[in-house]
Amino acid sequence: MNTFALKPQRKARFILPGILIITGMMLVNAVAQTAPTNQAPTYLRDIQPIFMGNCSSCHNQQSRFVYNWLDYKTAYSDRWEIRRRIWDSWKGDYYKEAMPIANSPESQALTKEQRTIVRDWVDSGAVCGVAPANDGFKTKSERIELGRRLFGSICAACHQPSGQGRPNVFPPLAGSDFLNADKNRAIKIIIHGRQGEVIVNGAKFNQNMPAFPLNDQDIANVLTFVYNSFGNSGLEVTPEEVKTARSQPQDLSAPAVPAAKSAFE
Numbered sequence: 044m045n046t047f048a049l050k051p052q053r054k055a056r057f058i059l060p061g062i063l064i065i066t067g068m069m070l071v072n073a074v075a076q077t078a079p080t081n082q083a084p085t086y087l088r089d090i091q092p093i094f095m096g097n098c099s100s101c102h103n104q105q106s107r108f109v110y111n112w113l114d115y116k117t118a119y120s121d122r123w124e125i126r127r128r129i130w131d132s133w134k135g136d137y138y139k140e141a142m143p144i145a146n147s148p149e150s151q152a153l154t155k156e157q158r159t160i161v162r163d164w165v166d167s168g169a170v171c172g173v174a175p176a177n178d179g180f181k182t183k184s185e186r187i188e189l190g191r192r193l194f195g196s197i198c199a200a201c202h203q204p205s206g207q208g209r210p211n212v213f214p215p216l217a218g219s220d221f222l223n224a225d226k227n228r229a230i231k232i233i234i235h236g237r238q239g240e241v242i243v244n245g246a247k248f249n250q251n252m253p254a255f256p257l258n259d260q261d262i263a264n265v266l267t268f269v270y271n272s273f274g275n276s277g278l279e280v281t282p283e284e285v286k287t288a289r290s291q292p293q294d295l296s297a298p299a300v301p302a303a304k305s306a307f308e
């Protein structure tokens with residue numbers, strides 16, 4: 044799947060002198076575990092990221108009226124209906140309304156490639172598989188690269204590949220005063236999701252971001268990527284910081300506007 048593949052020019056960047064060989068080897072290892080293979084897709088490696096980005100605003104663990112596709116058992120039990128909605132309906136030979144449904148730009152962003160991956164997953168027995176091994180020390184540049192792929196498969200469906208978001212629906216991450224003002228708060232948003240009013244760069248949003256089943260490394264990687272892209276502040280987020288944030292209460296009562304002015308205002 045493309046989002047997990049390193050582009051040739053990215054590969055070239057890693058060959059730049061100055062990067063320790065050991066670092067390169069760790070990276071190759073990590074890439075090998077997530078790179079496209081001709082093996083059948085698995086839930087934890089290929090399917091759950093698609094559901095997180097494209098379906099989870101409605102199908103999540105908090106929702107009580109629709110199935111939670113972030114749970115393997117639920118997705119497995121309903122796999123044929125999932126296949127029909129995102130493949131057969133789309134191809135025009137299934138009578139029920141196709142997913143993506145109206146009013147959800149993120150599920151409409153489902154690509155042909157993603158539909159094919161879901162179809163192949165169901166056809167090949169819908170195995171759970173194992174999440175890509177993702178532990179051990181990572182340098183900041185490794186975090187950025189791993190985070191770039193997570194961003195592409197999960198966050199970009201809503202916040203857009205450019206990080207600009209969508210007016211009134213998804214707030215921008217690009218140059219976001221809200222994001223750059225408080226790193227710990229940003230970590231908690233990925234852990235718990237976020238509902239309610241938020242003002243980002245002067246624009247008001249009031250929507251729902253679901254919580255994602257991502258581990259400490261993943262959250263550290265994706266946020267380090269975001270902080271080092273789109274004109275943001277360049278901060279690094281470590282798995283230790285995510286771990287600490289997990290033990291703290293969710294910022295339910297925190298003001299939805301930055302408490303202090305950031306360097307970006």
Ligand code: HEC
Nearest residue numbers: 097098100101109121124125128129142143146147150153
């Ligand atoms: C904007 C909210 C929303 C999004 C996003 C969304 N769905 Fe749904 N989905 C619903 C609602 C509401 C229903 C129940 C109504 C229906 O069956 O059409 C539903 C029903 C379904 C069903 C039928 C379940 C059953 O067995 O009855 C499937 C399958 C499904 N969704 C798959 C998906 C997939 C896959 C995605 C992501 C590509 C997705 N949906 C994205 C709201 C959403």
Ligand code: HEC
Nearest residue numbers: 096100198201214215219222237238239248249250251252
């Ligand atoms: C299903 C759509 C969706 C996905 C996927 C999603 N978000 Fe969000 N995100 C939102 C919405 C909607 C809000 C605003 C929530 C509110 O109104 O309180 C938000 C708010 C935020 C905020 C705080 C506001 C800002 O713009 O600075 C951050 C930071 C953020 N998201 C980061 C991420 C990251 C990183 C990912 C990927 C791991 C991600 N989001 C995935 C929908 C999404």
